[in-house]
Amino acid sequence: MAETFGWRVALAEIAQDGPFSRYEPEIERVITLLDGGGFDLHFDVDFEGAAPLAVTETHEPARFRGHWPAMCRLRNGRSVVFNILYDFSRFSAQPHIIRPPQDQPMIFSPPGRQSILFNLAGRFEIKADAQQDGKKAAELAPWDSLQIDLSAGEAPLLSLTARSPESRLLLVGFDPAVS
Numbered sequence: 001m002a003e004t005f006g007w008r009v010a011l012a013e014i015a016q017d018g019p020f021s022r023y024e025p026e027i028e029r030v031i032t033l034l035d036g037g038g039f040d041l042h043f044d045v046d047f048e049g050a051a052p053l054a055v056t057e058t059h060e061p062a063r064f065r066g067h068w069p070a071m072c073r074l075r076n077g078r079s080v081v082f083n084i085l086y087d088f089s090r091f092s093a094q095p096h097i098i099r100p101p102q103d104q105p106m107i108f109s110p111p112g113r114q115s116i117l118f119n120l121a122g123r124f125e126i127k128a129d130a131q132q133d134g135k136k137a138a139e140l141a142p143w144d145s146l147q148i149d150l151s152a153g154e155a156p157l158l159s160l161t162a163r164s165p166e167s168r169l170l171l172v173g174f175d176p177a178v179s
Contacts, residue, residue: 007086007093007174009116011143014039014079020070023085027066030084030095032170033058034120034143037076044069055081059120059168061095082118084172091174098169100162107159112173115148117160122167127159137161140169 004024011034020041023029033055041064043050050068056075064070066085086093093112097120100106117126117140125137126146137159140146160169 005085005087007084007091007114009085009118009145009172010083012081012083014072014074014081017073018071020072022069023066024087025065025067026087026089027085028063028088028093029066030061030063030093030172031055032061032082032084032095032120034080034082036079037074039075039079040073041070042073055079059097059170061097061170082120082170084116086174088177090177092177093172093174095170095172098160098171100160100167100169102162102165102167105159105161107157109157110148110150110173111171112175113150115150115171115173117146117148118170118172119144120168120170122162122164124167124169125159125161125163128156 038054038056041053041055043052043064050065053062053064055062084093084095096111098106119140119142121142124140126140127137138146
């Protein structure tokens, strides 16, 4: 088993069939296919509720427990995925896929005390404190990410503008778990 952590995100390339990494029982995994033909995960039958999982739809998050022993079978060559891993005993996390209309600013606050915005496709401009004009916008190209940490302050309003019709964003907020 790997080291213990609160949460993390990572890009990974899956180049061949084989076992998936395993984590502690408290780790929940959310995996999103970014590129490639996809794959199937087959879990050890001794784990209750561990039905096979087909990860074949681009930009559709799939969830499973990190300690389930899994074998990966690629469908058609390599795949690239975005991983969200978090300790559900310490954090809650819910990914959202945002498909905003092109060139129409969307105003929102980050969904968690710590948030990740990951650009799945297209181009985005993001501006903090959306009500203040004249601020330079940050740009997110495909597979760029932005981390927002609100542990020391209040949530700003953000203005998010898709700059291409295929723009898709994965947004996940991490909050301390309610005990």
